[in-house]
Amino acid sequence: MSSRRPGLLARLLGAHPAATAPAGAATEQDRRMMTRAIELAGQAGAIGEVPVGAVVYETATGRVLGESFNTRERDADPTAHAELVAVRQAARTLGDWRLNGCTVVVTLEPCPMCAGMLVNARAGRVVYGADDPKAGACRSLFAITTDPRLNHRCELVAGVEAEACGRLLREFFRGRRRARRAGNPPDA
Numbered sequence: 001m002s003s004r005r006p007g008l009l010a011r012l013l014g015a016h017p018a019a020t021a022p023a024g025a026a027t028e029q030d031r032r033m034m035t036r037a038i039e040l041a042g043q044a045g046a047i048g049e050v051p052v053g054a055v056v057y058e059t060a061t062g063r064v065l066g067e068s069f070n071t072r073e074r075d076a077d078p079t080a081h082a083e084l085v086a087v088r089q090a091a092r093t094l095g096d097w098r099l100n101g102c103t104v105v106v107t108l109e110p111c112p113m114c115a116g117m118l119v120n121a122r123a124g125r126v127v128y129g130a131d132d133p134k135a136g137a138c139r140s141l142f143a144i145t146t147d148p149r150l151n152h153r154c155e156l157v158a159g160v161e162a163e164a165c166g167r168l169l170r171e172f173f174r175g176r177r178r179a180r181r182a183g184n185p186p187d188a
């Protein structure tokens with residue numbers, strides 16, 4: 001973003017109440033969990049799912065409470081995004097729907113559905129990899145997880161291993177286009 005036109009920028013950002021929310025820094029634990037989330041994303045890609053992976057861990061102890069990848073195609077479920085499935089698992093593990101003490105790590109910026117879910121789950125921290133300019137709801141299109149008008153705000157850490165997370169997605173879609181051109185559409 002250019003800093004030469006602060007007036008315009010400020011006006012544009014004014015539409016997003018949380019655009020000025022400070023982004024937290026990734027911990028060593030976050031990075032380790034992101035490595036696992038990237039592994040899970042790779043597993044999704046290998047079965048024809050859009051490669052997104054997620055891990056939920058207890059922030060204080062590092063205990064993993066849930067992990068998943070995107071299973072939308074396999075389960076014919078529009079809500080089966082990686083972080084949503086992982087959060088459900090984590091809540092079951094904890095026996096509590098409130099995840100204040102948890103960190104949700106996901107390779108791609110959560111969409112509006114998942115960002116809303118994270119607020120409803122009272123997720124303490126959200127750590128994601130690649131920005132999603134087309135559907136991202138943490139800071140790209142919306143800033144749902146840090147919107148001060150909502151009753152809960154998550155600490156947000158963006159851009160962890162963003163390059164590796166984004167590369168998985170780019171390669172997946174490139175492969176899909178190539179298959180389509182070759183007249184060999186994937187089952188997806």
Ligand SMILES: [Zn+2]
Nearest residue numbers: 081110111114
């Ligand atoms: Zn989502």
